[in-house]
Amino acid sequence: MREQLVTAIADMNEDEAMRLAHAMLDAGEDPQVILNAASEAMTIVGDRFEKKEYFLPELIIAGDMMKAIGELVKPKLSAQMAQVPRLGKVVIGTVAGDIHDIGKDIVAFMLDVNGFEVHNLGVDVPAAAFVAKIEELKPDVVGMSGFLTLAFDQMKRTVEAIREAGLRDRVKIMIGGAIMDEGAARYVGADAYGADAMAAVRLARSWVA
Numbered sequence: 615m616r617e618q619l620v621t622a623i624a625d626m627n628e629d630e631a632m633r634l635a636h637a638m639l640d641a642g643e644d645p646q647v648i649l650n651a652a653s654e655a656m657t658i659v660g661d662r663f664e665k666k667e668y669f670l671p672e673l674i675i676a677g678d679m680m681k682a683i684g685e686l687v688k689p690k691l692s693a694q695m696a697q698v699p700r701l702g703k704v705v706i707g708t709v710a711g712d713i714h715d716i717g718k719d720i721v722a723f724m725l726d727v728n729g730f731e732v733h734n735l736g737v738d739v740p741a742a743a744f745v746a747k748i749e750e751l752k753p754d755v756v757g758m759s760g761f762l763t764l765a766f767d768q769m770k771r772t773v774e775a776i777r778e779a780g781l782r783d784r785v786k787i788m789i790g791g792a793i794m795d796e797g798a799a800r801y802v803g804a805d806a807y808g809a810d811a812m813a814a815v816r817l818a819r820s821w822v823a
Contacts, residue, residue: 723811
């Protein structure tokens with residue numbers, strides 16, 4: 615059923631996706647397997663968006679499915695999460711000038727259910743707000759999301775503001791978003807680029823290990 619779930623989400627078949635997710639839970643499937651399948655499907659959706667096979671409406675539908683599946687499995691994860699000590703703190707937000715939140719919220723959710731204490735700053739977050747939250751919480755990881763081309767320079771300004779505040783050496787910085795890549799990470803001064811939600815989880819785990 616796992617592959618069927620991936621296909622249903624990637625093909626925008628919301629009713630089938632929810633039916634499969636319910637069936638997998640009822641069959642005793644590990645909730646993390648369901649989340650991983652949903653994350654894999656979102657990667658496919660992102661690829662189709664980049665190829666102009668999908669557009670913003672499809673991204674919104676896929677994001678809504680991911681949120682619905684997340685809400686479905688989260689109660690099942692709560693007992694597991696209570697048994698696992700938090701691995702570290704993450705501050706995440708979409709940079710100033712950009713109001714896209716679907717991908718960022720998926721990453722925040724996946725980090726949360728994988729053991730991180732996540733502080734989601736929302737969208738259109740100015741550099742000063744990132745700096746203030748880093749000073750307040752002393753996180754291990756900072757995640758910056760951007761969907762628009764203006765995000766490149768805003769991310770660069772945010773990293774520079776973190777450096778000017780004397781905080782750059784205290785945190786690892788990852789970036790993500792449909793238009794981002796490793797070259798963008800180098801340009802803005804981040805430590806790494808996360809291609810999808812599970813890549814972000816793997817990066818965060820490697821940094822707090």
